[in-house]
Amino acid sequence: MQKNTVLTQAPYQKLISKHKVKLLKIFIHLAALLPIINAYYLAFTDQLGADPVEAIIHFTGIGAFNLLLLSLAITPISKRFKLSMLLKVRRLVGLYSFVYALCHLANFLVFEVQFDWILFINEIIKRPYITVGMAGLLILFSLAVTSISLLKRHMGKRWQKLHNWVYLAVVLVGIHFYWSVKSEIIEPSIYLIITLVLLSLRFKKLTSFKK
């Protein structure tokens, strides 16, 4: 983890920065919550296109991927531009990615297969692109539940080890997206490229895993 440079600054700067982080967090809450509330409202009232089920599944899926990539972009951006306060909102962005991903799965179960549990389980096992997506979601789930500060302190080194799994998760999510389309591969390809760029920025860290 990065050392927090804010702490070494003068007290008044600390205060300003605290406010800034708070504002930024409020902004993230609004930016993540308002669109998804809006989308569900439209979908429940049959105003989200002709097939609200497909629309809400796509909306939450792509939203989860966007937020996951954003959370991974925070570290390189904060390093490059010396914006250490960004690191304080990384967990929040990651958690919202998980929330969107969980909604994505819930949409599939509740609205797509409509509680046909046998079909639901069969699809997860039999369809590789869903299996891969499910694996990605399970990783995000384990990161989300261990994200509380208390557990982080308690787990020590193992916490960082566990949370490095996010790099596998983002690749799985990228494959899940690419694999799900019929022929329109350009958008998922762009997402995969962004994923690889974000991972390449961590090249040293990733190669050091092997040791």
Place this chain on the structure above:
Amino acid sequence: MLIKTPKSYDLKENEVTPQNVYLNRRELLKGMGFLGAGALLSTSSTNANADWFSEDKPTKFKTTPLKYKTDQNANNLILTPEAKVTSHNNFYEFGTSKTDPVKNAQAFNVDPWQLTISGECDKPYTLDLDDLTKAFALEERIYRMRCVEAWSMVIPWIGFELANLLKKAQPNSRAKYVAFETLHDPEQMPGQASRRIGGGINYPYVEGLRIDEAMNPLTLMSVGLYGKTLPSQNGAPIRLVVPWKYGFKSIKSIVGIKFVEQPPASTWNILAPKEYGFYANVNPKVDHPRWSQASERRITSGGLFARNRIDTLPFNGYGEQVADMYKNLNLKKNF
């Protein structure tokens, strides 16, 4: 009409939302007091959505009322609302998203249009735009439309049997198959001009049927829906409708029909032969490699909580009329 007697699998009328209620649903919601925070949040998006449904968009593709024999809908099929039929389309020539065609096809010009019927026949001929709605008596056919993506609609098509059009050309004994081709006009069809918009499939879109499939009385050449000529996003001015096959067989905006001796190419089969076969008969027992085909979601009205998942029927429920054609065919192999 052929299908008159109600069958065991038919749906009842009791769940249908009348079209006028559907079109006025926002007023209804307001009346029910839903104008809370949610409505405030939704303003920008409802505006964005408005053009999918509004009747008075200035640059809208022009459709005109047709004269036809109505389908009595003896099976009491619940129709998919017109607003949904015309705003949820797979027509990659105008973009790969379901909502792209209605946005990108409004300026589509179909006048003049020429449909040529040629190949292994004695009397090849050409129909122009006017002929399409006048050369043959029009009738309404309410058909289920099952997409390979496991959703379905019920659509009141207007058209004539393909057999009528084919017989007029007097096919010869070498006419074993019929090949179809969509207009190729990258200037009008952005998906044909750009791989990004068109999803990377080969254009022009082509499809094919065996001659007996093409001559089957269910096989329809559609020139309209919901009482009017076809909207551009639904395949104006003329398209195929083969109700017992997955939707991608029902090729849109057709300019060429050709009698051929060898099995013709079909676009999705070329792109992904393991996923899309030449026959593409609706079959709950043969899954798409990436998803189940055993059931489907029937798109009618209602939001997220519409319980609309139903079992998929062999040949989309038209087995009585078409299963005989495939008696000696292994349907698992020839999917």
